[in-house]
Amino acid sequence: MTKTSNATNYPLLANPQIQLHGPVDNFMYENFKNQLANAGGDGPLVVSITTLGGDPEMARAMGDSIRLLREYTGRETLFLGKVAVYSAGATFMSAFPADKRFLTHNSRLMIHERIMNSTVQLSGPLNTLAPVLLAKLNEIQDSIRIQDEGFEALVEGTQVTIEELKSKAPSNWYIEATEARARGLVLDII
Template sequence: MPQEIKYPLLAKPHIRLSGTVDQLMYQNFRSQLDACPLEGTLVVALTTLGGDPEVARTMADDIRLLQEHDGREILFLGKVAVYSAGATFMAAFPVDRRFLTRRTRLMIHERKISKQINLEGPLRMMVASIKAALHEVEQSILIEEEGFRDIVRGSNVDFGDLREKAPANWYIEAEEARDLGLVLDVI
């Protein structure tokens, strides 16, 4: 059976997102979501090279809340590139509601931070500055690991394996993602 017949809803996504995951994408996402039918299955299509992981987590939270509040079935369709923050957003969808188009690539990596600590002034202030930076890194690692667990939940990928591959930017081709159970199918 052709995939188009098997998954007819995926051919006409209700929400189409493309570009950098940022506040502008979030506004576009909310506008399209607000315009969606109030009942029935929704399809969200995404193509992105990445962006702000906190915006991706916000969009993911909107999906989670809609699924929990309304009991809606919401499907994810990754197209061409689902990198970085895109994978964070995809993690909001259960594995059995994730799809990729042929030749799509996922890319999962560790969060990145760029920060300088300027140590100048009273000694106690230096300790506070160092502790604040350390807490930021520690919390970012915890958030990253929550996201990694969400990505692999229900798949054949072990959390430890993902953590091991993420520092080197793990690229996963669509069929491999399906075979690993990270998505339900490739269309």
């Protein structure tokens, strides 16, 4: 049985001006900035990504560039997720309004909580230990605030509640393209 495609409804998505793939890291960020600089300033900007995840701060930095472009120029920005939009890829996706997001057939999103690997070394006079622990606690609490801001942006304008997302994120929530469309996380599938 042949799948019918509605890709012809969205001809702009056929040739994204920015195409990203691989881990979300400094290299992807540099690649993104170079492609953005060469994308020209006319018409909608289409950004595609395929990623198994990476650095959420690099994803947020790319997302801020997209947000600023929209706010300063009024240029329409469209997101196209291909195959896998995991972890930091979903963080990047959250920079686009839900009605400007698309996935290709058989793509999946994966959303999870931020992960921290850290060891706290306590050594020294007792009066010096509490500030070390407090600094780590502050880091954790601020990371949770940043994570929650991203979660709120991701579900804004969708049928997914922040409570549902927060309940599913700790165990890696995988969402197939059809469910993402049904829940309003993306506008459509091409």
